[in-house]
Amino acid sequence: MAVTTESLKEYAHSVGLDLFGVANIERFENAPKRMHPASIMPRAKSVIVVGKRILRGGWRGIEEGTYWPTYTYFNYSGLLNSFFIPWGSYHLACYLEDHGWEAAPYYPGVPEAQPTREPLRQGEAAPSVHLAIRIAATAAGLGEMGWSKVFLTKRFGPRQRLHAVITDAELEPTPLVKPGTICDRCMQCVRGCPGAIPHIREGKTVKIRIEDYTYEWADVDLGKCTLMYHGGDPRTSPFLHKDFPGWKFDVTEQEVSEEAAYKFAWTLSTAQWRATDEFPSGYVVEGHAMIRRWGAGGSYGVEGSRGCMRSCFNHLEKTGRIEARFHNGEFIKRPRWLLDSKTATRQEA
Numbered sequence: 001m002a003v004t005t006e007s008l009k010e011y012a013h014s015v016g017l018d019l020f021g022v023a024n025i026e027r028f029e030n031a032p033k034r035m036h037p038a039s040i041m042p043r044a045k046s047v048i049v050v051g052k053r054i055l056r057g058g059w060r061g062i063e064e065g066t067y068w069p070t071y072t073y074f075n076y077s078g079l080l081n082s083f084f085i086p087w088g089s090y091h092l093a094c095y096l097e098d099h100g101w102e103a104a105p106y107y108p109g110v111p112e113a114q115p116t117r118e119p120l121r122q123g124e125a126a127p128s129v130h131l132a133i134r135i136a137a138t139a140a141g142l143g144e145m146g147w148s149k150v151f152l153t154k155r156f157g158p159r160q161r162l163h164a165v166i167t168d169a170e171l172e173p174t175p176l177v178k179p180g181t182i183c184d185r186c187m188q189c190v191r192g193c194p195g196a197i198p199h200i201r202e203g204k205t206v207k208i209r210i211e212d213y214t215y216e217w218a219d220v221d222l223g224k225c226t227l228m229y230h231g232g233d234p235r236t237s238p239f240l241h242k243d244f245p246g247w248k249f250d251v252t253e254q255e256v257s258e259e260a261a262y263k264f265a266w267t268l269s270t271a272q273w274r275a276t277d278e279f280p281s282g283y284v285v286e287g288h289a290m291i292r293r294w295g296a297g298g299s300y301g302v303e304g305s306r307g308c309m310r311s312c313f314n315h316l317e318k319t320g321r322i323e324a325r326f327h328n329g330e331f332i333k334r335p336r337w338l339l340d341s342k343t344a345t346r347q348e349a
Contacts, residue, residue, distance in 0.1 A: 003099045005172040011095050012050055017088040019051035019153060019160060021140030021174040027210050028139060034114055035132055037166045039125035041104050045170040049133070049140035050092065052085050054159040056313070056324070056331060062304035065238070065337045068287070069294045075161075076301045078294070081108075085163045093165050101169040108133040108163060113259070133162045139210050141174030144182055145217045148189035148197050148308035149206075152182040157313040157322045158305075179215050182321055190218075192311030194235055194303070194338070195252040196225035226261035227251045231269050231288045231302035234341050239287025239302070241343040243279060248342035269300065306336075 001007070005022050012020040025037065025044050033039050037047045058075035061067025072078055086107065093103035109130035117126040134151040138144055142162075143153035150158045154177070190197045197218050198204040204219040227233055233251045234240045240247070256264075269288035273279060283289040292300040304310065314331045316322045 003101060003169055012092055015088040015091045017050045018053050019142055021049050021142040022171045023047045023139035024173040030209060033125035034129050037131060039129045041166045043168045044166050046167050047136055047140060048165040049137045049142055049162055050089055051160040051162040052080060053156050054161060056159060059304055059310055063310060068291050071304055072291050072300045073294045081161050085161060089163045089165055096167050096169060101167050103165050103167040106131060106164040106166055131164060135208060136164055137162050138215055141176050144177050144179055145215050146183040146312060147185050147218050149217050149220045150308045154182055155323045157316040158309045159313055176211060176213055179213055186315050188311040188315040189307045193307030194228050194233060196221045196228060197307060222258035223256040223261045224251055224254060226258050227254060227265060229301055229303045230265035232265040233303060234343050235339045236303040239285050243285045244343055246343060246345040250341045
């Protein structure tokens with residue numbers, strides 16, 4: 001039996017994957033060498049992008065300010081990204097191999113973390129090639145980039161994680177999604193974010209062109225974004241208030257790179273400290289350390305995508321721009337919590 005886009009899609013759904021799309025290799029003509037699928041498989045003809053939903057309920061505890069582990073463990077870099085999707089991707093690659101085609105499952109890396117290296121083959125890409133998985137998903141016709149740089153699908157809005165399979169099988173590409181089909185630039189992501197997404201009037205955008213379409217989104221301040229998301233922001237992490245009483249740190253005033261922000265936030269959350277009467281746990285930030293340990297992939301999302309995901313899908317569901325529907329109505333049901341950038345002292349607490 002010949003392998004077709006339709007037969008692969010049917011198989012992908014049978015092994016538990018929610019999303020499936022195909023990009024032909026020509027759609028990556030403008031990609032840099034270290035982000036090009038052909039740098040991994042020179043004879044690649046197609047890139048299959050697959051995904052599974054992030055559970056809406058996975059954010060409920062963070063939204064209410066009561067429970068953090070579900071999002072990290074099931075939905076972020078825990079089981080979803082490190083087991084649930086790779087299981088399906090692996091079996092999809094096996095299906096291709098059983099039909100005589102080479103297939104390389106791709107675990108989404110971070111193109112931002114590519115150290116300067118010399119190519120191992122003259123004229124070729126240097127090691128540490130990483131696809132921009134959200135752009136690959138756009139090229140595979142799964143959806144479009146939202147204003148906040150988060151990838152949106154017609155089915156779930158921003159609620160999915162993505163993987164890919166690169167293959168030398170020549171497959172029929174999935175039609176591209178026209179820009180503006182899902183994202184209506186309502187700016188709910190900007191209003192909900194603690195301060196990393198530029199407003200449209202600032203004119204800071206990124207643009208890419210795939211075939212006849214130009215996709216554009218905000219040039220997000222990834223330093224601030226990383227500080228907030230990974231637990232460096234007292235406004236969105238109550239755990240800092242416990243372990244750094246009397247400390248003031250305003251993330252919106254910081255001008256740091258994404259890498260520097262990672263170094264700061266991850267050090268706070270992974271490092272241990274001597275046990276004392278004041279801080280008996282032996283961790284620098286006990287709550288962050290526990291969340292990280294519960295995440296099967298070792299990463300954690302303390303801030304929980306307040307604007308770029310939660311505010312976004314709340315708007316897209318409410319306005320009917322995506323297919324997801326829930327009997328209980330809007331996700332955001334009451335005024336949202338946001339703490340002070342100065343933590344309370346022991347006396348105040």
